[in-house]
Amino acid sequence: MNPVSIEIEEASLLDNNGEISQSQIDPILFKVAAAGNSEPFKDMAREVIESLLTAKTKNTILHISIISQERENVSTKFVAEILEKCPSLLLQVNAKGDTPLNVAAKFGHSDIVRVLVERAKLPQPENEELESGVGAARQMIRMTNNEKNTALHEAVCHQNVDVVEILTKEDPDYPYSANNYGKTPLYMAAESRCSNMVLALLENSTSVSHEGPNGKTALHAAAMEFPFANAAFQKLLEEKKNLIKETDQYGWTPIHYAAYHGNYWTIKLLLETDQSASNIADKDRKMTALHLAAGQGHAKIVKEILSVNPECYELVDNRGWNFLHYAMVSFHVGQLRNLLENNPLARSLIDEGDAKGNTPLHVLAAVRPKEFDVDLVRKTQTNYDAVNKQNVSVRHILDYGYPELKEEIQKLSKDVGRGQYSDGVICIRESEDRAVQKYVTEENYKDTRASHLVVAALIATVAFAAAFTIPGGYRSENGTAILRRNTAFQAFIVADSIAMVFSLSAVFTHFLMSFIIEETKDFNEDLLLASVWFTIFSMGAMVIAFVTGTYAMLVPSLGLAIITCLIGLSFFLLVIWIVRLSIK
Structure with missing residues (x-):
């Protein structure tokens, strides 16, 4: 752009009184600023540069340049040159209240953040709003936009750890208050599961605030979002140990959320820090952490709480339910058996009734009658002829059902309270039969069985062929396998045989089911489930056969053999990953 065009641009910004007025930036100048070319602005008056704004968000040319840059290829030249020409742009905000520092922090431009901070430390004779020195930089860092977000809030929100480290080191003593959403930077970092960000805030700040929305703290967020007690969580707990009994608006402590x-x-880790926190009951339902863990089927956590703080075992909620009532609904039968056989405290609750006289066995019989384990009841030496306040016994429920109690529990599984129960107050554990019924209905049963049969038959065919086309070949004189003394080859034969047996078992199971369907006109869930497991085991055996057979042939090239084995064994990692996804 030549000087003439600049003069035209300046003249267009003059109002009738000859003063500079704000107007929409020319598209050409917008592109120039976005490209980081400062030449067209060098001969402009400072007042003209200040008035160059976008129509809607009122971004200055400094905002435009920062927004337009790619994080991988950031240039600070334009920013430095424009601020040299017009220092007031350092604090000029757009319509959202964002300074250039807010925008740079949001987009993760750490080099630009450094330039802006260093520029703020220089004398600012033309900017009375900004003092000079370190205090000036901190003044800019602490400025908030329309949502009460500082540059640190923006950096944490967008997980820009480098920017977080810069800002906290520049202003380590400032606590940073909550934004319009009630979140401080530390709470946002814990909520985002970003360990490096939590550590940066705690290590570089001396008095960082921890508040979050609805009375939560950063420790609540970390207990909810951090699945593992990593270094960041341990550091947070060490520095904010006093928050372990802090309750939110629901009366939940961090232990409740975990x-x-x-x-x-x-x-x-929370229990090791303060085991008594597990005795705290919430406001709405008087539920402790033990009740919540039992209600969601987290048997390992139940065991941990009982081992660390056994005195909480007899606490009940506002319905009179102890933790065993919840476990009867959400635990697998095997988990229940393990709990009752190995924990005398749990066994002692088997006959304890709630406010309506319903014992844990009443609950199990009402919701999961097919999984009512009579042998288990006998081992606990309980009387399942005992009645509740409605004169209904466990035996009666097993024979005739108890719709009233069942409906009550089903409502709990859908009740989210005031939003804190994201998966319902209680998780009803479905039996294996029920799970199969959800997967296979009468309408698609034939198609499902046919597809399973094809898979099982294919594995049997491959296993059969592999047994007679063995790695390394045969000796011509006697027909014996050349690698028969090789350990890997021997493992191949065993694994291939296992795959053959399991796949043929699956084929036979499907063959048997076809006769059952003709006789009963119905499908058998147990046989279908057995065939599924047979097929899964045969797949695993086939992978092991492939790995061992390949290794036996490639052992002279050890590196290639190991790489091939690792690739083959990755099948099991992929299966675990797929299963975890399906559970979610």
Whole structure:
């Protein structure tokens, strides 16, 4: 742009009184600023540069330049040159109240953040709003936008750890208040599960605030979001130990959140710090962390709480339910058996009735009658002919059902309270039969069985062929396997045989089911589940056969053999990952 065009631009900004007025920036100048070219602005008056704003967000050319840059290729030249020409842009905010520092922190431009901070430390003779020196930089860092976000809030929100470290080191003593959403930077960092950010805030700040919305603290957020007690969580707990009994508006402590969300290692560390916190009951339902863990089926956490703080075992909620009532609904039968056989405290609650006289066995019989384990009841030496206040016994429920109690519990599984129960107050554990019924209905049963049969038959075919096309070949004189003395080869034969047996078992199971369908006109869930497991085990055996057979042939090239084995064994890691995704 030549001087003439600049003069035209300046003249267009003059109002009738000859004073500079704010107007929408020319598209050409917008592109120039976005490209980081400061030449067209060098001969402009400072007042003209200040008035160059975008129509809606009122961004200055400094905002435009920062927003337009790619994080991987950031240049500070334009920023430095423009601030040299017009220092007032350092604190000029847009329509959202964002300074250039806020924008740079948001987009993670750490080099630009450093330039802006250093520029603020220089004398500012034309800017009365900004003092000079370190105090000036801190004044700018502490400025908030329309949402009460400082540059640190923006950096944490967008997980820009480098910027967080710069800002906290520049202003370590400032506590940083909550924004319009009630969140401080430390709370936001804990909520985002970013360990490096939590550590940066705690290590560089001397008095960082911890408040969050609805009475929560950063420790609440960390207990809810951190599945593992990593270095960041340990540092947070060490520095904010006094928050362990702090309750939010629901009366939940950090231990409540860790127990509800199943974060075992987190709750283990919390209990080691203060075991008495597990005795605290919430406001709405008088539920302790033990009730919440039992209600969500977190058997390992239940065991941990009882081992560290056994005195909380007999606490009840506002319905009179102890933790065993909840476990009867959410635990697998195997978990229940383990709990009652190995924990005398749990066994002692088997006959304890709630406010309506319903014992844990009443609950189990009403919700999961197919999983009512009579042998288990006998081992606990309980009387399942005992009645509740409505004169209903456990035996009666097993014979005729108890719709009233069942409906009451089902409502709890859908009740989210005031929003704190994201998965319901209680998680109803479905039996394996029920799970199969959800997966397979009568309408799609034939198609499902056919697809399973094809998979099982294919594995059997491959296993059969592999047994007679063995790695390394045969000796011509007697027909024996050349690698028969090789350990890896022997493992291949065993694994291939296992795959053959399991796959043929699956085929036979499907074959048997076809006769059952003709006789009963219905499918058998147990046989279908057995065939599924047979097929899964045969798949695993086939992978092991492949790995061992390949290793036996490639052992002279050890590096290639190891790499091939690792690639083959990655199948099991992928299966674990897929299963975890399906559980979520």
